[in-house]
Amino acid sequence: MERRMYIKRDKYLERIAKRGENGMGKVITGILRAGKSFLLLTIYRQYLLSQGVSADHIIAIALDDIKFKELRDSEKLCHYIAFLVSDKEGMFYGFLLEKNVLDL
Numbered sequence: 001m002e003r004r005m006y007i008k009r010d011k012y013l014e015r016i017a018k019r020g021e022n023g024m025g026k027v028i029t030g031i032l033r034a035g036k037s038f039l040l041l042t043i044y045r046q047y048l049l050s051q052g053v054s055a056d057h058i059i060a061i062a063l064d065d066i067k068f069k070e071l072r073d074s075e076k077l078c079h080y081i082a083f084l085v086s087d088k089e090g091m092f093y094g095f096l097l098e099k100n101v102l103d104l
Contacts (some may be wrong), residue, residue, distance in 0.1 A: 006038070013043055021091060037062075040095045048093055059084055062097040 016026065016039075028036045041060055048058055059081065061068050071077045077096075085092050 006042075007035075009035070009039055009043055012039055013047055016044055017047060020093075037097055040097075045095075053091070053093065057088070057090060058093045058095075060095040060097070064097065 016028075019026065028040065030036050045058055045060075049055065061071060061077070061080075063072055071080055081094065
């Protein structure tokens, strides 16, 4: 298995983790290809798992992925998320990665 090196981005992780459970949604913005998705889906996800968050309580949906195409409809997205969290207790973490507007 190949191991890849990456910048840890401790400053950003600390900022997200500090505000992670205040009940409000977060928006991570930045230029294209700056590492926003990597920060959330790899670094922050690993952090959450290390804190004891169950993997099934971390929901990631990349709206530019063809397998999630139908979830670009907000009603279908809400139903899908409700299905994933039904019959489960505790805090959930949802990562919605937007569709690149250039692809529209």
